[in-house]
Amino acid sequence: xxxxxxxxxxxxxxxxxxxxxxxxxxxxxxxxxxxxxxxxxxxxxxxxxxxxxxxxxxxxxxxxxxxxxxxxxxxxxxxxxxxxxxxxxxxxxxxxxxxxxxxxxxxxxx
Amino acid sequence: xxxxxxxxxxxxxxxxxxxxxxxxxxxxxxxxxxxxxxxxxxxxxxxxxxxxxxxxxxxxxxxxxxxxxxxxxxxxxxxxxxxxxxxxxxxxxxxxxxxxxxxxxxxxxxxxxxxxxxxxxxxxxxxxxxxxxxxx
Numbered sequence: 001x002x003x004x005x006x007x008x009x010x011x012x013x014x015x016x017x018x019x020x021x022x023x024x025x026x027x028x029x030x031x032x033x034x035x036x037x038x039x040x041x042x043x044x045x046x047x048x049x050x051x052x053x054x055x056x057x058x059x060x061x062x063x064x065x066x067x068x069x070x071x072x073x074x075x076x077x078x079x080x081x082x083x084x085x086x087x088x089x090x091x092x093x094x095x096x097x098x099x100x101x102x103x104x105x106x107x108x109x110x
Numbered sequence: 111x112x113x114x115x116x117x118x119x120x121x122x123x124x125x126x127x128x129x130x131x132x133x134x135x136x137x138x139x140x141x142x143x144x145x146x147x148x149x150x151x152x153x154x155x156x157x158x159x160x161x162x163x164x165x166x167x168x169x170x171x172x173x174x175x176x177x178x179x180x181x182x183x184x185x186x187x188x189x190x191x192x193x194x195x196x197x198x199x200x201x202x203x204x205x206x207x208x209x210x211x212x213x214x215x216x217x218x219x220x221x222x223x224x225x226x227x228x229x230x231x232x233x234x235x236x237x238x239x240x241x242x243x244x245x246x
Contacts, residue, residue: 020237022226024218027244033221046218046226053216058206059241073200077239079213083232087209093198094243095148103238110236 011104016042019107024048025072048072059090078106086110114172120165121175128158128183148198152190158183213239 011019021043023032029045036043054060054072065071074091076098087106089098131154138144162180166173207214217227231237 018235020231020235021240022228022237023240023242025242025244028221029244030221044226045221047221048218053214053218054241056206056214056216057241058204060203061200064200065243071243072241074243075239075241077207077213077241079228079231079237079239081231081233081236083212083215083229085207085209085211085213086236088207090205091200092202093148093194094200095194095198096146097142099142099146101142107236107238 015104015108020044022046024053026051061094064094076103078103078110080110114170116168117165117170117172118175120161120170121179124158124161124179124183127154127161128186131155131158132186148194152187152194155183155187155190159187 021041023029023043024046026048028047028049033043033045036045048054051060051070051072057075057077059073059075060070061073062070064073074094074097075088077088078086080086087103089102091097131151135144135148135151144150159180162176162183165176166180170176213228215227215229217225220226228237228239
């Protein structure tokens with residue numbers, strides 16, 4: 001949930017309309033969606049229950065969860081209008097997230 | 111007399127610094143500067159550990175506040191350093207996507223159960239795709 005703060009909040013309303021922010025986790029996230037909507041952030045929370053999509057991206061941290069389960073590696077990927085990856089950052093320490101300013105700089109340049 | 115006050119004062123400072131660092135980190139998780147420098151709390155724990163060692167070395171009395179502070183802060187230092195440098199590390203493994211290439215497509219249900227497909231945004235708008243662990 002902490003990634004909610006920052007990214008969306010730094011976008012103006014017009015910019016929010018011009019970009020889709022898609023947050024993928026193994027959770028179902030009804031609550032996260034409610035919080036995001038309450039904050040008028042256009043996040044879409046997607047449930048990747050079996051980590052199939054994380055696996056397709058090569059973003060599995062095997063046995064990285066608190067109970068030794070597989071978890072996704074925290075990652076932020078900017079995809080342009082043509083579906084091409086323009087920029088990404090994968091965490092080396094799961095406490096660390098890319099600076100929202102860096103992400104938005106890339107998005108604004110598209 | 112001054113030595114007694116110093117011993118208590120340094121011990122108290124040590125404990126306040128150690129727990130203050132935890133509180134500050136948790137409260138300021140939304141601030142990238144704080145969130146992205148978790149070594150900050152490890153440094154705070156290291157200073158908190160140094161203070162009572164200094165007091166003991168200088169022979170400040172009574173000694174017990176220094177020992178208590180040293181016990182708490184060194185425990186936090188070991189736990190914090192382990193977590194930051196070992197526990198929270200994400201291993202480097204090969205990715206299956208690359209800058210300049212098409213992002214692997216996917217369809218996943220959103221919070222309301224409606225399917226969302228990445229390719230549907232093609233020609234419409236850029237997408238920021240965030241993978242996260244859910245509970246963190």
